[in-house]
Amino acid sequence: MPSHLVCFNSSCRAQYPITDVLYNCPKCGGLLEASAPEALDPARLKPLWRERRMSNAPLDQSGVWRYRELLPFDGQFEHVVTIREGNTPLLASPRAAAYGGLRAVTFKHQGFNPTGSFKDNGMTCGASQGRRLGMKRVACVSTGNTSASMAAYAAQAGMQAIIFLPHGNISYGKLAQALEYGAKTLQVEANFDQILKLVRVLAEQLGIYLLNSVNPFRIEGQKTIMAEMLDQRDWHVPDWVVVPGGNLGNVSAFGKALRELQAAGFIDRLPRLAVIQAEGSAPFEAFMHTPTHDSFPTVDHPETLATAIKIGDPVSWPKAWNEVATSGGLVEKVTEQEIADAKAVVGASGIGCEPASAATLAGIRKLTASGRMPPDADVVAILTGNVLKDPDYIYRYHTGGLTAHSGPIKGAFENAPIVVPNDPQKIAALLA
Numbered sequence: 001m002p003s004h005l006v007c008f009n010s011s012c013r014a015q016y017p018i019t020d021v022l023y024n025c026p027k028c029g030g031l032l033e034a035s036a037p038e039a040l041d042p043a044r045l046k047p048l049w050r051e052r053r054m055s056n057a058p059l060d061q062s063g064v065w066r067y068r069e070l071l072p073f074d075g076q077f078e079h080v081v082t083i084r085e086g087n088t089p090l091l092a093s094p095r096a097a098a099y100g101g102l103r104a105v106t107f108k109h110q111g112f113n114p115t116g117s118f119k120d121n122g123m124t125c126g127a128s129q130g131r132r133l134g135m136k137r138v139a140c141v142s143t144g145n146t147s148a149s150m151a152a153y154a155a156q157a158g159m160q161a162i163i164f165l166p167h168g169n170i171s172y173g174k175l176a177q178a179l180e181y182g183a184k185t186l187q188v189e190a191n192f193d194q195i196l197k198l199v200r201v202l203a204e205q206l207g208i209y210l211l212n213s214v215n216p217f218r219i220e221g222q223k224t225i226m227a228e229m230l231d232q233r234d235w236h237v238p239d240w241v242v243v244p245g246g247n248l249g250n251v252s253a254f255g256k257a258l259r260e261l262q263a264a265g266f267i268d269r270l271p272r273l274a275v276i277q278a279e280g281s282a283p284f285e286a287f288m289h290t291p292t293h294d295s296f297p298t299v300d301h302p303e304t305l306a307t308a309i310k311i312g313d314p315v316s317w318p319k320a321w322n323e324v325a326t327s328g329g330l331v332e333k334v335t336e337q338e339i340a341d342a343k344a345v346v347g348a349s350g351i352g353c354e355p356a357s358a359a360t361l362a363g364i365r366k367l368t369a370s371g372r373m374p375p376d377a378d379v380v381a382i383l384t385g386n387v388l389k390d391p392d393y394i395y396r397y398h399t400g401g402l403t404a405h406s407g408p409i410k411g412a413f414e415n416a417p418i419v420v421p422n423d424p425q426k427i428a429a430l431l432a
């Protein structure tokens, strides 16, 4: 059966053609997902996916389209727009492991993507679908990375990008990318959650293709992060995959990928998914503690200096909940201080990441300290964004000027630059 859209709501499961422009189920309003790929043969695909790494064909060089059998395009790839996304490394860090209370930890660093975040994995797929549908304009609301990514892919695809940002609440690195890639950029005096509602109305009204993670094609592309990670580990399944949670698209994509790969026989068990949120923007963590799970406790005024995950009303929470539950995973929250120090440790190990990404290591430290994650666990932590995304945060941390809503951050790993005179004697004395 060709790929199609399916309502995620288990009591509905209505189906729609893959080329319908839908973000929610017209029958019940539920989230939509792409149907699972059929007839995947691990014995054929594992060596084929490996072989494609040697190829010079653009589709094969992409760390997303190399795994194209997992994506709902049914062999039709003529609309694909790729900037050779994915291809992100697995990096070991003994220093971060020690800080996190683990014997070893591996980072899957999505900041190595062309626009510096995991959004590129999803955006190549979303933008390609936009082209397949003949869309001329694409839109998103963003805490910065989605917009940077969408701007680049729209430019490559010859579509106009229209970006909505929460004014004053995204880092300059990300805003700069959107401007440089030529997107029409609107800064709205509202928060992410409010603007998402606005953009959904406008997209419908103006016939603009919406490329937030409510778009099922974004989720499909982000599935390949798990396929690539497993491929890089010779299909050896880790015990845990740890990921920061904001709008909860990424964890939804990871869970779907892992379930599909298990169903097809690529892997024989699921890693446990751990989602880490920032304390001031942690509705999913709060939801997991509600006794009956019958309503979602949105946060009206989310706060965190990790602006990428400053979200109080995450659209994908029903999917995320399903994936965390199915994998036997959990949700934890960490403080501004914990994020800041964990980030400095990732940096000091020569790897570096943006603030939201560091929630993973901060979360690992908390989970090992409380005995929920054993020290010898095999853990893959996802670093979602590049260290250069938010240099302002870094400078302030290392010079003692970083202040969160919860109060000033005391940089335990502060490393301030030193001003010196142009005098070799004095500099030598300082370095002695």
Ligand code: F0G
Pocket: 117, 119, 141, 142, 143, 144, 145, 146, 147, 213, 244, 245, 246, 247, 248, 249, 250, 251, 308, 309, 354, 356, 357, 384, 385
């Ligand atoms: N880490 C980074 C660096 C992000 O940019 C985001 C989301 C997340 C984690 C959270 O991922 O939403 O899938 O749970 N950034 C979005 C944006 C919201 O607009 O760029 P999620």
